[in-house]
Amino acid sequence: MKTYLIIFGSTGNLMYKKLLPAISSLIKKKLFPDDLHILAVARRDCTLEDYLEEAKEQATAEVDWEEISKRIDYFKMDINNVEHYQELAKKVGYKDTLKMIYLAVPPKLISPIAKGIYEGGLVKKGNIDERIVFEKPFGEDLQSAKEINQMLWSYFDEKQIYRIDHYLGKEMIQNILTVRFANRLFQESWSNHAIESVTLIAKESEGVLSRAAYYDKVGAIKDMVQSHLMQMAALIAMEDPISLNANDIRDQKVDAIKHLSFDQNYILGQYDGYLSAEGVEKNSHTETLFFGRAFIQTKRFEGVPFYFLTGKKLGEKCSEIIIKFKRGDYQDKLFASKEIPNNKLIIKIAPEDGIEFQMNTKSPGLDSFIEKASLDYCHACRAVGNLPEAYEKLLLDLYKGQTTLFARWDEIETAWKKVSEIDKKKGNMFNYQSYQDVKDKVNQDFKEDIL
Ligand SMILES: NC(=O)c1ccc[n+]([C@@H]2O[C@H](COP(=O)([O-])OP(=O)(O)OC[C@H]3O[C@@H](n4cnc5c(N)ncnc54)[C@H](OP(=O)(O)O)[C@@H]3O)[C@@H](O)[C@H]2O)c1
Incomplete structure (x- = not known):
């Protein structure tokens, strides 16, 4: 042939x-x-x-x-x-x-x-x-x-x-299912019983560059939330698939997105200088930043906020998922006089490929403070040569006829439905100069240290 x-x-x-x-x-x-x-x-x-x-x-x-x-x-x-x-x-x-x-x-x-x-x-x-x-x-x-x-x-x-959603071809996106389902520790704590919040981040350091004319018609929600961030949320929120077949995984992903809804409390921003970029309309209301909160109405994730953050000119290029675990009542009681940091699992998608697990240990020496210790695994470091680029994996799967990492129509349709529920008129557009501005705004508006 x-x-x-x-x-x-x-x-x-x-x-x-x-x-x-x-x-x-x-x-x-x-x-x-x-x-x-x-x-x-x-x-x-x-x-x-x-x-x-x-x-x-x-x-x-x-x-x-x-x-x-x-x-x-x-x-x-x-x-x-x-x-x-x-x-x-x-x-x-x-x-x-x-x-x-x-x-x-x-x-x-x-x-x-x-x-x-x-x-x-x-x-x-x-x-x-x-x-x-x-x-x-x-x-x-x-x-x-x-x-x-x-x-x-x-x-x-x-x-x-x-x-194609090339995010699905990224090494650590593919790794989410392995981390979730091949580790009993995480499989058993993957629910509102143990998880306090999930934060999905796709930050870019650059502005619109030469894509201004395209981007100005689209904005951060359609460019990033509808596709990449929604895919990340689906992989975290989905129920256990009955097998690792493409359709069994995609069935569960669609079901998770169907149960997702954004609350109408979110932040839209525009970076300083966006309006003077060539190709951007003078009075453009296009958002270059989106921060929003969604809930997944399933037994597993009921009550757990999923925070979505994406934007341009945020100081660095960084995509990651932060899973913050709850502190238990027993721990609080036992270590009553001590501050216990929350455990966190950070799945690093780009530019690094890796996983960090933040746990607590006793400080070394005669003191007995509780300290945050980090188990930081560099996935890319272990690859022989370079890790394959997302497009390499996707082209190979195309050749083999494997469809797991390609989006099925109902995934795309459901994701569009969900982002169309975000009523942009309700978002309060603000102007930002740095990531610090965004952090301050989010933490102030949501009255907690989210970022
Ligand atoms: N670039 C990326 O890294 C990237 C990443 C993710 C997704 N994508 C998606 O991939 C697609 C292509 O992106 P791109 O960055 O390669 O775009 P691009 O640089 O603008 O190239 C588009 C291609 O389409 C051709 N084309 C445009 N109008 C045409 C027309 N009327 N008739 C025939 N050919 C025409 C261009 O031919 P001429 O050279 O003759 O104009 C060029 O070969 C887009 O949908 C984009 O969203 C791109």
Whole structure:
């Protein structure tokens, strides 16, 4: 069987910065077949040599250009011309071919390309060896996501559709299930009996940079909460799956998100200088910061606040999940005169990959103070070579037809429903200059030390 990886939008940032390095690494590790053909599809009039020159200039991660050059072809086409899709289908062949078609294009192109792929005969509905990957964001809101999905279902079977949320490909996101279910200590304390709060964080150090025009129409809630943070919440809040099969895990994740609701007490912010960024509307009300609290109405998590924090210009790039455990009555009684810090489990997703468990010990020496001690595990340090990038894992799963790390339609639909319940008019927009401003605001508004 021949294997084709066909990438629409091959002259874009995603292709140069993420996909080519990931493909190169998979070839090097011999995880892709030797006869892999890569078709770089785009609208520019250029030769393969020109294309590779540009790719080399734009790439920032390691790529073995010699190996890529052996397998790649450039295909120029007009995405609105069905004859071009027919030509592409002919080039690839109709039989005994595994086709992985990746749409690395802006969301507005999903519809014409999906139609062209189907009408041009590149993909037949129901053939699970013909797979199509759709990038985040999937829709602009619940209604548009539904429309896109209906359109996709008219051309393809759900089993052929791979919706990417690259966070799911990150090593420590995949590790959440192992930490939860392979450790009795955590499995047995994973409920409101022992957990006081969960804080989901995705902070960025940069502002909008060159994405201003896109970002200003979207904002932090749609850009980050609907996708990445909601996925993180689902993995923490889900009930035990009956197996580790893709659908059993996704069933439980959807069920967890269905039980989630934000309370209408949240903070929206805009970083100082956002309004003067090129591409941002003068009087824009787009939030570059969101802090909110949600509750999961299940027996397991009833009463446990899930805090969501995401934003730009927050001093550092950092994604992590903090699970704060309750102090027990017995401990408080036994150590009555002493301050006992809460145990915390911190799952570090980026830029570090690791886990920290904060526990309490006696201070060393003759004193007997209680001290916080940290068991800090660096997951990346143990990897031979570098840990695979999220896109590497996702491309490999695409090739193998494994769907666990791709979002099913009901996950996306439920996440859109939940963020659409956030009434932005009720949020009090504030201007921040630093993360400290955000911390002060959150702790003051919520009357406790959350951050
Ligand atoms: N970049 C990332 O790291 C990243 C991360 C997560 C998700 N994503 C998602 O991935 C998708 C692509 O992102 P990107 O950063 O690669 O975007 P990009 O740099 O803007 O590239 C988009 C690609 O689409 C092509 N394109 C745009 N309009 C077209 C049209 N009318 N007809 C034909 N081709 C057209 C561009 O061709 P030209 O070069 O000819 O304009 C380019 O090849 C987006 O949905 C984005 O949200 C990207």
